[in-house]
Amino acid sequence: MSLDFTLDAAMTNLLGHCAGLRAGDRLVVVEEAGSDYYDGRIGGAVAAAARARGIDTDLHRVPFCHAVDGLGEPLTTLMSEADCTIFCARLGDQVRFREMPKGIRAVVCYALDLPMLASAFGAADYRAFLGLKHALDDMLFAAGHIRVTCPRGTDFAGPGPGAALHGPDDVSIIRFPMSTFAPVPAQGFSGRVVLAGFLMGTGSRYYEPYGIGTQGRLIAHFREGRLTGFGGSPVDVAMAEAHYTDIAERFGIDRDAVHSWHAGIHPGCAFANPVEADFLRWSGGAFGNPRILHFHTCGTQPPGEISWNVLDPTVEVDGFKVWEDGVLHPDRVPGAASLLAEYPCAAAAFAHPARDVGIMGALLDRIGA
Template sequence: MHTHLQQRLEEGTRNLLINCAECTPGQKVLLVYETENDGYYDPALLDEVHKTAEHLGLITQSYGVPLARDVTDPDDNLVAKMLEADCTVFLARLGDQIRFRTKDASKKQIISYALDCEMLASPFGTIDYSAFEDLKQLINAAVASAKEIHVTCPAGTDFKGKVGQATSQIGDVTRKRFPVSVFAPVPASDFRGSVAQRGFLTGTGSHYYSPWSCEIEDTLLVNFDGSRITGFEGSAKDVAAARAHYEFVGNKYGIDTYYVHSWHAGIHPGCEYKTAAGRHFERWSGSAFGNPRLLHFHTCGAYPPGEISLNVLDPSIRLDGLALWENGILRIDRLPESAALLEASPDLAKVFQSPAAMVGQAACGNLRYR
């Protein structure tokens, strides 16, 4: 491996294990990896994290798990291993599937959304975890204090509302995300309007059903009022496809089919996804969301993250008229409170000056099914 890339990869792994997991020499780290070989997690990632962990004086153990198509709690053997370890790092979709569950969350657990060595070695993986944790708190506070939030996008998204409760009360994940990719989910209960969808509807990474995605050929408007989808607007074909997909998923799991739980957007401009989303929807859904060019809703199911994700490309998010997101660009410099953070973290400031542009778009520049 190229020396510079190896150095960046080690830097990203230290960020994961030291800055995020807060491990210290002599501690036991359990690396849970996925035994599936479908291109979701890079198999080389496990070896690289293991190698750097050993150099850091950590005692590592690996534990392979298959992909569970439906959400399940960790099996008893894995739970026992997790209780023996000081920290568990998930390089497997299982961590993402149980991220909102409180069971077996008493020991430190980290979910890696850096899915391969390139992502871990990029600014997405190497910029100090704590800098983005601080940034998240600034954005949480700004969102929670806004009297009106107005979201639009070039495709026709247009909804308004406010946060009805402090973001500290919102059901955020029970495990730590690495890197910090999104602000706390905003309940949809006090919002109403339309969410424009182009390309597809797809899953959230909760259950893995089939088909997991359905094609949207033109532009579909998903109208909602509070926590309810009230209808679809678009071509007859797209409306029928959307209704059929929602009904299929809702009936399969016996859940509130048209429930709208919450929404949030990416906050990490170092998050880059270079492959078109349609080549691997599950992988795209599990990683690209961290870029500020993407905002997503949790729908279909009265629980986070729901089962169907609505995805908005290049949102503008105005807080009391202030465009904190402007056509997919997070203008954190417009928050006066961010000045000290940007000054204290040159790497953070640099990535905002040159944000990653690739978030899974097709050659046409839009999100597409194929």
């Protein structure tokens, strides 16, 4: 099994395997200016790698905006004239559930810095994880019964929503690396979710406070896709109730809607810093690890505005534990074994999974690790 995870391999993976670009094609790289969410070098490095491969490349800088309605001009025109656009900017994530103008093809990069891109996360073949995502979509949406638990007491269940509800694409922008399966609608699910020590935004709108830590275990109870209340210390419950009311009123959305959930599928995804040090970067960088399952809540428009995060889920699908204590077992997914045989680099990533997801130390103590 290959462990040749290098920046050059990652650039080939991003530009070729994912974006489908060849020499002579036109590319726009959108770089986020004036922030430290991305490391400030990644956009230029992608543009340089593309030019070295004979791809006509324009590097376009955009400021970060807390809320966006669309791509705006002149970016839309620039993108429409290119074969592909790669976002090293949160703008790509913010519009991922919105319809793209006709003829535009775009990728959003979830590797936030060059070391992350050069790791197994960025360099393991995109096509393997795209195939795994589709295999998981087929399995989960057609399931008769799904139950999710975690070592801290999460326990919710419901039926797969039905294959007919799973469209060909769950977002309008291609994700790189491919890190999750399609969100499973929560309307048929009920139970409790023990949060991983915080409430967090979803990357749709950015607001203050974007992440709020809890003093202890906070438990969200829901029934048939509706939040019914919180359990835990009086301080944590009061904080959560007030936060939901605030965000719902701020944006005029359905406070108690529990929209959907999904889990990470990429064992190369790692986040070394404590989540409390930077809620924003954690929310955009850690979710792809199989140790993290998250819900989209507060609002009926995907992806909602507040996420619940579960650490080390076990996801049982029709009796098969596809995830077990935060470990994804692709051999338990129909068709996935052949993918790992075809792409040894993906098999190597699963053989040596990253376990660091930024939830550590005192935070683990507070949530009852």
